[in-house]
Amino acid sequence: MSTPDGIFISFEGGEGSGKSTQIRLLEQWFRHRGRDVVVTREPGGSPGAEEIRALLLTGDPGRWDAVTEALLMFASRRDHVERTIRPALAQGQVVLCDRFADSSVAYQGYGHGLGAHFIRQLWKLAIDDFKPDLTLMMDLPLETGLERAGARFANVSAAEDRFEKMELAFHRRLQQGFREITAAEPHRCRVIDANGDIETVAARISATVEQFLTSQPA
Numbered sequence: 001m002s003t004p005d006g007i008f009i010s011f012e013g014g015e016g017s018g019k020s021t022q023i024r025l026l027e028q029w030f031r032h033r034g035r036d037v038v039v040t041r042e043p044g045g046s047p048g049a050e051e052i053r054a055l056l057l058t059g060d061p062g063r064w065d066a067v068t069e070a071l072l073m074f075a076s077r078r079d080h081v082e083r084t085i086r087p088a089l090a091q092g093q094v095v096l097c098d099r100f101a102d103s104s105v106a107y108q109g110y111g112h113g114l115g116a117h118f119i120r121q122l123w124k125l126a127i128d129d130f131k132p133d134l135t136l137m138m139d140l141p142l143e144t145g146l147e148r149a150g151a152r153f154a155n156v157s158a159a160e161d162r163f164e165k166m167e168l169a170f171h172r173r174l175q176q177g178f179r180e181i182t183a184a185e186p187h188r189c190r191v192i193d194a195n196g197d198i199e200t201v202a203a204r205i206s207a208t209v210e211q212f213l214t215s216q217p218a
């Protein structure tokens, strides 16, 4: 039997959009179809990138300036791409990634004001514009997302809460960023309405993925 083509799918969205639950459900969906799946995340996803994650997500909110933060994101991303993502795709696996470079455009570019152009240059330099085949943009009204996220932080926030401390205006810029990214690349980026119960959102995602798969050349 020939090896299937690898598929790289990223999930994006603001806090509390339900990405991790939905990634696990999509993992099952692919496994039921006989595919090997790697679930990974950013920042992180390879041993070196996980070390950089710890530098990024712990400590004082002002620990890094925006440019340093963006460089660390891309340093971790390059390691992740080279050590985890590309090898998995070469073996015909499905890679499901919780956030990828669009998060740097949204968070560091729009959120922290470095601008999308600056981040896109880093994207080109660090990983030669390597992109997901499909990006699922989990879309939720800001207030709903932050409410959900707030409930979660009460239980598990632990030490990794540096990013959660940032203000509402920041989250508005993020949302704007994700919308503009989607508008610029409508074929790769599909908006998923993340409002609704888990099964409803999962059905929206599998329908979108199914449609993407059938639109691919055989």
Ligand code: TYD
Residues within 6 Å of the ligand: 014, 015, 016, 041, 042, 043, 057, 073, 098, 099, 100, 101, 102, 103, 104, 105, 107, 108, 160, 163, 164
């Ligand atoms: P995480 O706990 O994984 O959050 P989430 O569940 O929201 O994905 O922490 C990742 C944080 O890092 C999140 O607040 C978004 C931020 N981030 C960036 O600022 N830039 C990036 O390029 C990436 C990948 C993440």
